[in-house]
Amino acid sequence: MAKTVKALVIGGGAGGASGSNGGGGGSGGYQYDAAFAVAMGVYSVVVGGGGAVDNNGVDSTFSTITGTGGGTGGSPTAVGSNGGAGGGGGGSDGAAPNARYAGGTGSQNYDGGSGGGSGDNQIGGGGGGGGSAAIGGNGFSLNGGGGGTGTLNPITGSGYLCGGGGGGGQFKGTGGSGVGGDGSYQTGNATAGATNTGSGGGGASGFGSAAAGGSGKVVISFLNNLLGATITGASNTKEVGETETVLTFLEDGDVTFSNLSPLPTFFQ
Numbered sequence: 001m002a003k004t005v006k007a008l009v010i011g012g013g014a015g016g017a018s019g020s021n022g023g024g025g026g027s028g029g030y031q032y033d034a035a036f037a038v039a040m041g042v043y044s045v046v047v048g049g050g051g052a053v054d055n056n057g058v059d060s061t062f063s064t065i066t067g068t069g070g071g072t073g074g075s076p077t078a079v080g081s082n083g084g085a086g087g088g089g090g091g092s093d094g095a096a097p098n099a100r101y102a103g104g105t106g107s108q109n110y111d112g113g114s115g116g117g118s119g120d121n122q123i124g125g126g127g128g129g130g131g132s133a134a135i136g137g138n139g140f141s142l143n144g145g146g147g148g149t150g151t152l153n154p155i156t157g158s159g160y161l162c163g164g165g166g167g168g169g170q171f172k173g174t175g176g177s178g179v180g181g182d183g184s185y186q187t188g189n190a191t192a193g194a195t196n197t198g199s200g201g202g203g204a205s206g207f208g209s210a211a212a213g214g215s216g217k218v219v220i221s222f223l224n225n226l227l228g229a230t231i232t233g234a235s236n237t238k239e240v241g242e243t244e245t246v247l248t249f250l251e252d253g254d255v256t257f258s259n260l261s262p263l264p265t266f267f268q
Contacts (some may be wrong), residue, residue: 028128047196080112143170143171181214
């Protein structure tokens with residue numbers, strides 16, 4: 001007999017673009033199902049890694065739910081990639097904004113921002129990577145766009161944000177919600193997306209380097225009187241609260257669901 005669980009699956013964030021004034025990486029796909037039916041048995045959980053510089057993030061999966069890895073940013077000579085959320089467009093060295101940016105895949109998250117142009121022939125900043133809650137900011141003259149904002153974890157509640165986009169390079173764009181990586185500033189280097197948040201890495205400036213995206217995450221919860229569960233994976237945790245059990249996967253592993261038999265008297 002199937003039972004219902006809450007399931008949150010976040011893909012790995014993308015790396016920022018290495019080209020001059022590159023766009024920020026997009027966040028990994030954010031997929032949440034508040035009533036997902038599971039049968040008794042073993043399910044494999046895959047936690048997607050963050051993408052290296054110029055690379056998309058890796059997909060995270062639980063059963064039929066997939067959080068697509070984020071799309072990497074673009075540069076003035078390269079277009080960003082589609083992904084869980086789109087990467088930011090590269091900066092332009094002309095007067096017109098560079099509209100080459102990558103949109104989010106399907107219903108998962110948001111587009112990256114466009115790369116900026118400049119009326120005085122200075123290179124515009126890279127666009128910010130898309131986040132799980134908002135599009136990335138557009139770059140403009142010498143300034144990188146900010147990463148799209150992230151989302152509060154609906155299972156663990158407030159105080160934990162996931163899926164922030166990476167900031168664009170040049171005068172740095174700030175990463176989304178404090179978990180996306182900041183873009184590079186002049187000769188300084190960009191920062192990476194926060195680990196296990198599925199956030200994008202910051203894009204490069206003309207002289208500083210870009211950074212990688214953050215790995216994803218899978219969280220599953222259910223009422224204590226509903227079913228039992230065991231998990232594998234050294235970094236994965238099972239927390240039994242007063243009414244609800246929360247399984248948190250920071251790396252690949254398995255979860256085995258089992259019926260409670262017999263039910264405790266006070267649950268009947």
